[in-house]
Amino acid sequence: MERHNFSFFGQKSALFLDSGSLNEPAIYIRLIKKLPSGTWEKPSRKEGKSIKFNLLEMTEILHVLHTPNSSWSTVHRFKQQQTSIKFDHKEATLQMFATGYSKFFNRAEIRVFRDLLTHIYKEKIQFATGNNEKYNNKQNVKNNEKYHERHNESYLKKQNSRSNPNQFSPNPVREQTVSPTIESGSLNVLEPNIMI
Secondary structure (H helix, E strand, O other): OOOEEEEEEOOOOOEEEEEOOOOEEEEEEEEEEEEOOEEEEEEEEHHOOEEEEEHHHHHHHHHHHHHOEEEEEEEEEEOOOOEEEEEEEEEOOEEEEOOEEEEEHHHHHHHHHHHHHHHHHHHHHHHOOOOOOHHHHHHHOOOOOOOOHHHHHHHHHHHHHOOOOOOOOOOOOEEEEOOOOEEEEOOOOOOOOEOO
16 A cells, blocks of 8 residues: 555544655654634644654654553654654553644554554555665556557567468467566566467
């Protein structure tokens, strides 16, 4: 999957987890709260607090999610804004604090948050930490398949235009299909399947 999004809503606050693109080594968390009027802050109006966490910070969050009675805190500075952040895991609850915002997680939400963040982290390690040939080759295979389709069509047209249907040819026109495959990170082209 190219991107993951999940929301955790409480009575007075909510947290949105966004994995960002597969090859970006970061995630985004947005916190919003219910206003005194009873309406929610609207992310579409840039309301709430949006925080970007890199891979190292993700490991700290995961450690807290996996370890009851642990906590982790940090400070983010963006432009002229400073945000204090803390994840605090007590027995069956987790609380995330970010300047002006907090979100409580119950046991089930902790499990989903932990499992989802673990999955995203593993994907980020695989796809966002360098040139991933396997991921890039998926795109190359699609492009090569299109190339081979065009190449085979033009080859057949040339062969058909050379042969005279009223004349016997010792070399009949053969249709070829080429199937590219990926093996151990490199593109391999199988032998053509020849049909007479």
